[in-house]
Amino acid sequence: GAGVSQSPSNKVTEKGKDVELRCDPISGHTALYWYRQSLGQGLEFLIYFQGNSAPDKSGLPSDRFSAERTGGSVSTLTIQRTQQEDSAVYLCASSSLWAGEQYFGPGTRLTVT
Amino acid sequence: ILNVEQSPQSLHVQEGDSTNFTCSFPSSNFYALHWYRWETAKSPEALFVMTLNGDEKKKGRISATLNTKEGYSYLYIKGSQPEDSATYLCALTYGQNFVFGPGTRLSVLP
Numbered sequence: 107g108a109g110v111s112q113s114p115s116n117k118v119t120e121k122g123k124d125v126e127l128r129c130d131p132i133s134g135h136t137a138l139y140w141y142r143q144s145l146g147q148g149l150e151f152l153i154y155f156q157g158n159s160a161p162d163k164s165g166l167p168s169d170r171f172s173a174e175r176t177g178g179s180v181s182t183l184t185i186q187r188t189q190q191e192d193s194a195v196y197l198c199a200s201s202s203l204w205a206g207e208q209y210f211g212p213g214t215r216l217t218v219t
Numbered sequence: 220i221l222n223v224e225q226s227p228q229s230l231h232v233q234e235g236d237s238t239n240f241t242c243s244f245p246s247s248n249f250y251a252l253h254w255y256r257w258e259t260a261k262s263p264e265a266l267f268v269m270t271l272n273g274d275e276k277k278k279g280r281i282s283a284t285l286n287t288k289e290g291y292s293y294l295y296i297k298g299s300q301p302e303d304s305a306t307y308l309c310a311l312t313y314g315q316n317f318v319f320g321p322g323t324r325l326s327v328l329p
Contacts, residue, residue: 139317149263149308149319164316197262205251205270205312210262 108132110211112198118217119188127183127214131200138181139201139208140173142194149197155181156204188218221245223311223320231326232299239295240323242309246290251312254283254294257322258305266294266307299327 111130119125131138140152151165155175166172170188175181185192195215199208224243232238242252251270255263267276272287280297296303306322 141319148321149310151317151319154317162316199263205268205317207265207268208253208255208263209265212262 110198110200110209112196112211112214114214115212116215116217118219121190121218122187124184124186125188125216127185127196127198127216129181129183129198129200129211131179131181131198132209133179135200135202135209136178137201137204137206137208138175139199140181140183141197141199143197144191144194147194152183152196154204185216188216190218192216193218221311221313221316221318223309223318225307225309225320225323227323228321229324229326231328234299234301234327234329236299236327237295237297238299238325239293240307240325242292242294242320244290244292244309244311244320246287249287249290249311249313252285252287252292253310253312254292255308255310256305257308263308296325299325301327301329303327 113128136157139154141149153173155161170186173183195213197213199210201208226241254266257263267283269285274285276283282295285292304327306324308322310319
């Protein structure tokens with residue numbers, strides 16, 4: 107597609123369940139970023155992938171969060187044993203190079219009940 | 220943890236007014252400075268990426284300047300229109316990190 111896509115657009119889950127969020131970056135973009143915006147907060151950087159290099163995981167809020175990027179394209183952000191504080195909008199972005207202009211997806215709104 | 224600050228936090232202007240806001244950041248380890256516009260219910264949209272001290276970028280009625288030595292960037296909007304209403308985010312790339320400021324929420328009143 108022409109832009110970054112994310113799925114699902116909305117996800118409601120029960121506390122303690124695992125969730126997977128998917129991001130399809132723009133074709134050819136080597137850099138992929140995950141962010142989240144909690145209610146009333148700014149954008150929080152979570153993790154980024156650059157090509158096939160190991161990701162920088164320093165921004166992940168806890169070890170319940172993990173992410174992978176298969177074949178240098180699609181990425182999945184997994185949250186295990188979800189907690190209510192995980193409720194947020196999770197945004198994915200991609201760019202053609204690190205620190206270049208980022209193109210954002212529409213986000214996934216996660217609600218943990 | 221690097222701290223990126225933006226001021227003011229929010230701003231209300233009348234249609235036709237020109238306005239500007241500030242992004243400030245530590246000047247060491249600077250790599251790139253980004254400006255994004257984030258409209259309600261939409262995704263952030265890139266406006267500018269600047270890397271060099273003294274850079275000036277312009278897109279229509281919006282322009283930005285960068286001073287890496289003193290650690291600030293200004294975003295200017297000339298002749299504000301209601302469609303300019305949004306949150307304007309700056310973000311700093313340094314090392315392997317990418318940090319967003321809290322944003323300036325602009326409301327342009329018709």
